[in-house]
Amino acid sequence: MSKINFLRPDIENLNTFLYLGSFLFFISVLDVFLNSFFNVNITGFLPTLLSFFIPLVIGFIGLHFIRIEHSGYKFLDSLNKNINTNSFNAVLSLLIIFVIIKATPPILSWFFVDASFAGDSKDVCSGSGACWTYIKVWLNRFMYGMYPNAEQWRINLSFVSLALLGSVGYFATEKFKKYLTLYYVVIYPFIAFLFIFFFISGGPVFFDFSYGIIAAVISIILGFFIPSRFKFYYFLIVPLTLYIVLKYFVFYEELIELGKLDGLNWVETGAWGGLSLTFIISFFCLIFCFPIGMAFALGRRSDLPLIRYISVGFIEFWRGVPLITVLFMSAVMFPMFLPEDFFIDKLVRAIIAISLFEAAYVAEVIRGGLQALPRGQYEAAKSLGMGYWKMHIFVILPQALKLVIPGIANTFLALVKDTPLIFVVGLLEIVGMLNLAKTNPEWLGFAMEGYVFAAIIFWIICYAMSKYSYNLEQKYKTER
Amino acid sequence: MNLKLQKIVPQLITVLAVVLVFGFFSYNAQVNMENRGIDFGYGFLSQESSFDVQFSLIEYDGSHSYFRAYLVGLLNTILVSVIGIIIATILGIIVGVARLSPNYLINKFAAFYVEFFRNIPLLLQIFFWYFAALRALPLPQDADAMFGVFFLTIKGLYVPAFVWENFNVFFYSTVAAIIAIVVIRVHAKKVQETQGKQLPVLWISLGLILIFPLLSFLIGGVNLSFEIPKLKQLAVTSYRYEGGLNLPPELIALTLSLALYTATFIAECVRAGIQGVGKGQKEAAASIGLNPNQVLKLVVMPQALRIIIPPTTNQYLNLTKNSSLAAAIAYPDLVLVFAGTALMQTGKAIEIVSITMLTYLSLSISISILMNWYNKKIAIKEK
Numbered sequence: 001m002s003k004i005n006f007l008r009p010d011i012e013n014l015n016t017f018l019y020l021g022s023f024l025f026f027i028s029v030l031d032v033f034l035n036s037f038f039n040v041n042i043t044g045f046l047p048t049l050l051s052f053f054i055p056l057v058i059g060f061i062g063l064h065f066i067r068i069e070h071s072g073y074k075f076l077d078s079l080n081k082n083i084n085t086n087s088f089n090a091v092l093s094l095l096i097i098f099v100i101i102k103a104t105p106p107i108l109s110w111f112f113v114d115a116s117f118a119g120d121s122k123d124v125c126s127g128s129g130a131c132w133t134y135i136k137v138w139l140n141r142f143m144y145g146m147y148p149n150a151e152q153w154r155i156n157l158s159f160v161s162l163a164l165l166g167s168v169g170y171f172a173t174e175k176f177k178k179y180l181t182l183y184y185v186v187i188y189p190f191i192a193f194l195f196i197f198f199f200i201s202g203g204p205v206f207f208d209f210s211y212g213i214i215a216a217v218i219s220i221i222l223g224f225f226i227p228s229r230f231k232f233y234y235f236l237i238v239p240l241t242l243y244i245v246l247k248y249f250v251f252y253e254e255l256i257e258l259g260k261l262d263g264l265n266w267v268e269t270g271a272w273g274g275l276s277l278t279f280i281i282s283f284f285c286l287i288f289c290f291p292i293g294m295a296f297a298l299g300r301r302s303d304l305p306l307i308r309y310i311s312v313g314f315i316e317f318w319r320g321v322p323l324i325t326v327l328f329m330s331a332v333m334f335p336m337f338l339p340e341d342f343f344i345d346k347l348v349r350a351i352i353a354i355s356l357f358e359a360a361y362v363a364e365v366i367r368g369g370l371q372a373l374p375r376g377q378y379e380a381a382k383s384l385g386m387g388y389w390k391m392h393i394f395v396i397l398p399q400a401l402k403l404v405i406p407g408i409a410n411t412f413l414a415l416v417k418d419t420p421l422i423f424v425v426g427l428l429e430i431v432g433m434l435n436l437a438k439t440n441p442e443w444l445g446f447a448m449e450g451y452v453f454a455a456i457i458f459w460i461i462c463y464a465m466s467k468y469s470y471n472l473e474q475k476y477k478t479e480r
Numbered sequence: 481m482n483l484k485l486q487k488i489v490p491q492l493i494t495v496l497a498v499v500l501v502f503g504f505f506s507y508n509a510q511v512n513m514e515n516r517g518i519d520f521g522y523g524f525l526s527q528e529s530s531f532d533v534q535f536s537l538i539e540y541d542g543s544h545s546y547f548r549a550y551l552v553g554l555l556n557t558i559l560v561s562v563i564g565i566i567i568a569t570i571l572g573i574i575v576g577v578a579r580l581s582p583n584y585l586i587n588k589f590a591a592f593y594v595e596f597f598r599n600i601p602l603l604l605q606i607f608f609w610y611f612a613a614l615r616a617l618p619l620p621q622d623a624d625a626m627f628g629v630f631f632l633t634i635k636g637l638y639v640p641a642f643v644w645e646n647f648n649v650f651f652y653s654t655v656a657a658i659i660a661i662v663v664i665r666v667h668a669k670k671v672q673e674t675q676g677k678q679l680p681v682l683w684i685s686l687g688l689i690l691i692f693p694l695l696s697f698l699i700g701g702v703n704l705s706f707e708i709p710k711l712k713q714l715a716v717t718s719y720r721y722e723g724g725l726n727l728p729p730e731l732i733a734l735t736l737s738l739a740l741y742t743a744t745f746i747a748e749c750v751r752a753g754i755q756g757v758g759k760g761q762k763e764a765a766a767s768i769g770l771n772p773n774q775v776l777k778l779v780v781m782p783q784a785l786r787i788i789i790p791p792t793t794n795q796y797l798n799l800t801k802n803s804s805l806a807a808a809i810a811y812p813d814l815v816l817v818f819a820g821t822a823l824m825q826t827g828k829a830i831e832i833v834s835i836t837m838l839t840y841l842s843l844s845i846s847i848s849i850l851m852n853w854y855n856k857k858i859a860i861k862e863k
Contacts, residue, residue: 081582082582082583082584082585083583083584083585085582085583089581089582089583089586092583092585092586093583093585093586096585096586096589097585233489233490233493236490236493236494236497237493240497303487304487304490304491305491306491306494306495307490307491307494310494310495310498316844316845316848317841319844320840320841320843320844320845321801321837321840321841321844322801322802322804322815322840323801324804324805324807324815325804325815325819325833325836325837325840328815328819328833328836329833329837332823332829332833333829333830333833333834336508336509336512336513336829336830337504337505337506337508337509338508339508339511340511340512340515413599416601417599417600417601417602418601419601420601420603420604421603421805423808424807431601431603431604431607434607435607435611438611447607447611447612447615448608448612448613448616451604451607451608451611451612452608454604455600455604455605455608458599458600458601458604459596459599459600462599462600463595463599466599
């Protein structure tokens with residue numbers, strides 16, 4: 001056995017250092033563990049400050065002893081490589097381990113051990129833990145807002161059928177694959193709108209909106225049969241004309257009657273709320289902001305100066321203002337801009353505002369993709385005799401959109417996270433409902449549980465979306 | 481001819497459509513305002529506002545004008561944004577670097593932080609801090625002092641106030657020190673370029689920034705004392721701190737959540753920037769004999785910053801815009817004071833919303849112009 005230098009652990013005395021080091025490390029972790037789980041302080045006889053730091057010091061010395069390179073033990077080597085490369089890293093690793101051990105018991109006891117799950121009144125929540133009873137009692141409101149309990153099957157039915165219809169893409173055979181884009185861009189949103197219009201609203205709420213949607217869908221479907229050189233003029237003129245015709249020449253009252261299904265009550269949008277409203281708003285804004293954004297992205301890259309300036313102005317305006325002021329505008333300023341007898345539902349106004357706002361961000365993301373394409377792609381398409389629209393639809397956009405999947409996913413994530421802001425126009429989705437429930441005199445003092453619950457829901461949604469977008473990105477990655 | 485027509489007609493139609501929409505809107509606005517007896521104009525800005533604001537950086541009460549109220553809101557917005565940006569930058573850089581650490585625990589801890597905070601809506605975080613976390617703080621009379629001078633209570637954080645004498649002398653001496661440092665840096669660069677000698681710029685700068693203000697204390701008559709907040713009983717159960725500076729809980733909740741949220745995005749920018757510098761760059765720098773510090777300072781950082789700064793500025797802008805969420809917890813920022821209270825009182829929806837939007841818009845556009853200029857300046861000049 002050679003001489004031991006404790007400042008410089010070496011491989012010659014491997015066993016000595018290993019035993020000593022792991023013992024010290026183990027002691028330090030044990031001390032913190034006992035302290036936090038069983039409230040036993042084995043160094044309690046020391047002065048407070050010393051007793052506080054002693055696990056750190058002991059653990060540090062222990063890690064210092066076992067920091068031996070090429071020891072021959074696989075576990076030790078990987079431990080050293082991963083958490084124990086030098087003194088600084090050792091201290092940080094120890095601190096993180098201690099923080100995790102310290103934080104586990106209070107969190108566990110708040111979430112589970114001391115929490116109350118049973119019962120349906122406030123009385124059961126006397127413990128120090130979370131009061132999940134509160135969530136249980138209010139769950140219905142958090143999910144559906146003020147929507148009448150007896151009618152909630154309508155929301156459930158719509159969401160379940162839309163989820164089923166949305167998953168068509170997975171089961172489509174090779175033969176139908178080429179129609180999927182058409183299905184998802186035109187038909188599916190239209191079906192979704194019908195569901196929300198007939199089942200969730202049960203009548204006249206979305207009315208002005210529905211003119212717009214019908215006009216847009218009809219003109220898009222007809223647009224496929226228009227020769228490409230006229231497409232631009234077609235899309236500039238027809239949708240708006242169609243809208244005006246529908247609005248002023250089709251009789252309003254008759255359409256209202258048409259919109260009512262027998263036996264379904266009309267539920268006004270003020271009563272909608274909770275998580276289902278979050279989904280409805282995100283869904284519609286997602287559908288609208290994408291084509292609008294795409295149009296302005298193309299507009300910004302256009303050769304025609306006036307169209308370019310208008311697009312730049314639009315994009316920069318919406319990107320420059322906070323969403324909350326946009327919603328303010330839709331709530332207090334926008335009604336002033338409409339004819340006196342012309343009323344647009346506030347949910348529709350909010351959807352329009354959020355869609356335009358997010359469209360500007362989508363436009364910038366898509367523009368990034370368009371710029372990243374090499375010029376050869378444009379030139380090749382043109383030399384094949386393709387016109388502007390053919391070139392963009394079949395050559396440019398498929399490649400550009402593939403490139404910007406992460407960016408678009410981020411924008412959609414931002415959209416979902418922005419939906420709580422609709423409290424500005426007086427609509428209460430889940431966060432708004434939480435704030436309402438919090439002020440209920442019978443259930444005061446459970447703000448924390450509510451926010452934690454909503455945070456978990458949002459986190460799951462957003463995390464799933466970001467993972468899904470990552471998968472999409474991997475799937476569509478093409479070597480260039 | 482046909483080609484020319486093809487270019488002109490779409491533009492004409494688009495412009496016509498835009499003009500029509502705007503004309504339709506402004507016509508309706510005129511009709512509506514006439515019907516309701518509202519007249520359009522910005523004259524109300526000089527009228528007496530007659531409402532109070534809880535927290536203001538400049539002197540303000542109900543007898544001041546609406547314009548003054550606007551300034552109060554704007555300054556509060558800027559205050560939150562600046563504090564938030566500083567904290568978010570520091571936190572973001574730390575987390576971004578930590579995500580690149582070879583230490584497994586640190587790496588995962590940083591990743592957990594980023595994934596956790598950026599997937600929860602900012603508004604929810606603000607509500608959480610304001611309504612749940614900060615409400616759990618002790619009442620003023622029960623608060624423990626941190627370091628004997630800070631008091632964190634349910635009514636906000638009380639910190640000692642600085643009481644200056646001859647503050648302007650101190651200020652000018654600091655400015656003088658900064659100017660001297662800039663001059664010395666320029667000189668040092670010249671010396672290095674002509675003679676190849678390196679001056680110890682860092683030490684000289686540190687000395688200057690310490691000595692100049694110190695001199696102002698010794699001979700300039702500058703004096704600094706602290707006013708420590710003291711607990712005072714107002715009624716039997718009502719206490720409050722007097723003296724010192726009070727940071728209201730709204731401000732704390734808002735800056736905290738803004739900083740924690742934005743830091744996750746900045747961390748990702750920093751990580752991308754550092755990863756974006758090729759390994760070959762570092763090896764090449766080391767092989768021409770630069771020491772690790774020089775490699776970092778002269779080779780890695782300039783290239784990493786080129787990648788980091790544009791998206792980070794974007795995040796700063798986002799933070800500033802997100803600070804408008806203050807309205808949700810009644811922190812008197814621009815939106816709450818001006819687009820909220822002032823709008824309620826005057827009913828001038830179009831004027832007030834347009835001013836508010838223009839303020840944010842000019843803020844964003846000036847920063848993005850600055851950004852474009854900076855981008856052009858640091859872009860790699862290819863021959």
